[in-house]
Amino acid sequence: MPTKSDRRKHRVYRKSAKETRLVVKSGKATTMECALCKDMLHGVPHGKKTNALKKLSKTQRRPSVPFAGILCGNCREMVAIETIKVVTNQKKMPQVELRIQPYVKQLQASVN
Template sequence: MPRPALRSRSLRRIYVKLPSGKTAIHYERKKNDISKCAMCKKPLHGVKTNFLHKYGKSEKRPERPFGGYLCSSCLAQLIKAMVRQ
């Protein structure tokens, strides 16, 4: 049985075939999903997803209004709509 820290489902299991023919299980941290725009659901560019503790706040997402939440094209549409009202 694996040690308690490895029983968590937050780690993904990778089955590795050893030269002896046995199968070993390697445990690896799961990767996060890519951030998507809230309006059009396209992947956001310039938004980091994994190991965020290594980066500062300005490196994790774009420094503009709604950065990390809306893509630039949807933001442009939103600003135009707000100005036209």
């Protein structure tokens, strides 16, 4: 009987002269998307098998910038600009858009 994780995987039957075997294949990893705008993240590997992604080093899996692998470049820039406005007292935290407040707080904590 297959395990629960094998039930979702693609099943292929391999036929030989001796027997017909069931081969369970794992699918490819989905493309990673931005947490705010749901756009595809660049600089992050996609379209590879999940076990191939695990074998990559951390620097190959994602870029080494703040919020890499979470936010796209445009959203990351928007969060940085809002953080600068909050740090320089041009804007107060309640005036910042609600969906980007957690990222602004996190970046503000790393700046201070």
